[in-house]
Amino acid sequence: MYPDKKGYFLNFGGKFVPETLIVAINELETSYAYFKKSKEFRNKLNYYLKEYAGRPTPLYFAENFSKYLGFKIYLKREDLAHTGAHKINNTLGQVLMAKMMGKKRIIAETGAGQHGVATATAAALFKMPCCVYMGKEDMHRQSLNVFRMQLLGTEVKCVDSGSMTLKDAINEAIRDWVSNIDTTHYVIGSIVGPYPYPMIVRDFQCIIGKEVKKQILRHEKRLPDYLVACVGGGSNAMGLFHPFYRDKRVKFIGVEPAGRGLNTKEHGASLCKGTIGVFQGAKSYLLQDKNGQIQTAHSISAGLDYPGVGPEHAYYKDIKRAQYYAVDDKTTLLGFKFLSETEGIIPALEPSHAIGYLIKHKKRFKKLDIVILNLSGRGDKDIDIVKEHLV
Numbered sequence: 574m575y576p577d578k579k580g581y582f583l584n585f586g587g588k589f590v591p592e593t594l595i596v597a598i599n600e601l602e603t604s605y606a607y608f609k610k611s612k613e614f615r616n617k618l619n620y621y622l623k624e625y626a627g628r629p630t631p632l633y634f635a636e637n638f639s640k641y642l643g644f645k646i647y648l649k650r651e652d653l654a655h656t657g658a659h660k661i662n663n664t665l666g667q668v669l670m671a672k673m674m675g676k677k678r679i680i681a682e683t684g685a686g687q688h689g690v691a692t693a694t695a696a697a698l699f700k701m702p703c704c705v706y707m708g709k710e711d712m713h714r715q716s717l718n719v720f721r722m723q724l725l726g727t728e729v730k731c732v733d734s735g736s737m738t739l740k741d742a743i744n745e746a747i748r749d750w751v752s753n754i755d756t757t758h759y760v761i762g763s764i765v766g767p768y769p770y771p772m773i774v775r776d777f778q779c780i781i782g783k784e785v786k787k788q789i790l791r792h793e794k795r796l797p798d799y800l801v802a803c804v805g806g807g808s809n810a811m812g813l814f815h816p817f818y819r820d821k822r823v824k825f826i827g828v829e830p831a832g833r834g835l836n837t838k839e840h841g842a843s844l845c846k847g848t849i850g851v852f853q854g855a856k857s858y859l860l861q862d863k864n865g866q867i868q869t870a871h872s873i874s875a876g877l878d879y880p881g882v883g884p885e886h887a888y889y890k891d892i893k894r895a896q897y898y899a900v901d902d903k904t905t906l907l908g909f910k911f912l913s914e915t916e917g918i919i920p921a922l923e924p925s926h927a928i929g930y931l932i933k934h935k936k937r938f939k940k941l942d943i944v945i946l947n948l949s950g951r952g953d954k955d956i957d958i959v960k961e962h963l964v
């Protein structure tokens with residue numbers, strides 16, 4: 574079972590970090606191996622996931638949507654978790670672990686602000702000072718999330734280098750970490766970065782798939798035919814997929830952002846259109862030019878606007894365990910509107926890509942198919958963007 578001891582998912586992953594970070598990365602690896610087995614840690618985390626974050630989240634049979642599509646569709650309601658998305662599963666795990674490791678301070682990066690808010694939330698809960706790096710451009714676009722983090726007692730640091738977005742915020746966070754390694758834990762928000770992060774974040778997000786397995790067996794007395802999720806860095810998708818890895822008849826579909834079109838430069842489809850390279854600590858597919866310069870990603874949803882993808886997805890792509898498709902902004906808006914109107918659930922723009930995929934390609938599925946869609950977050954945060962496009 575991957576990752577192997579060197580942190581590889583077959584050909585992808587690894588830890589491509591400067592020497593100054595190796596000590597911290599190795600400490601994290603050892604600590605995680607310990608806490609993963611610790612009953613005390615697991616009991617505490619389960620307590621907070623249940624009583625604080627509201628888990629298990631429902632697996633809802635979407636009857637109206639199913640009638641329209643012509644097959645059975647269930648929604649895993651991560652939008653109902655505290656703070657409105659799956660990200661809390663990971664931040665509660667990492668911040669609790671940091672606390673038990675004796676760390677004094679939390680840092681994180683954030684793009685749209687969702688991971689920043691989830692980290693700020695966990696930091697407030699576990700009484701840890703917190704500092705979140707955010708690109709200047711993103712701070713403008715997501716000013717409400719900046720204020721949310723501040724309300725939660727977090728310091729938001731403005732990053733005005735490079736494209737002033739997520740990848741630059743990650744670079745700054747790493748710089749901070751290098752200088753404060755003894756006291757500080759860096760909370761990464763997706764299954765990206767150097768080993769052991771892709772494994773740690775995946776393990777914390779696997780609660781999604783583990784719950785789904787129990788729930789679908791209760792509802793249908795059998796496993797589903799398809800699991801469908803949007804892929805940015807890939808944590809909500811892997812959290813759903815991974816517990817079904819050995820269930821070969823369960824097919825995985827990951828949906829990337831095609832933005833303004835896969836033939837333009839304005840998309841974020843690293844798996845569908847990217848090439849192999851090393852970026853932010855790991856080897857994976859990424860959007861780069863001929864000289865290996867990282868390209869700027871685009872998506873209508875800020876949460877998928879990232880030029881790389883978790884190495885485990887690169888592995889799933891190569892061994893064909895999962896299939897990856899891309900859906901453009903327009904189809905995403907269609908999905909957003911459709912779920913709101915048919916089910917009374919306003920989805921985030923990220924999972925609206927997966928919804929759009931099902932609507933557009935419903936003919937690919939059979940009448941008796943059972944499909945589970947990961948509704949990774951709620952749409953309140955996206956109302957302004959959608960208003961610009963739909964009204």
Ligand SMILES: *Cc1c(COP(=O)(O)O)cnc(C)c1O
Pocket residue numbers: 658659660687688762763764803804805806807808809810876877921923924949950951
């Ligand atoms: C951040 C985010 C994503 C994308 O991140 P993954 O690591 O790919 O899951 C998807 N959906 C929502 C609601 C998010 O906030």
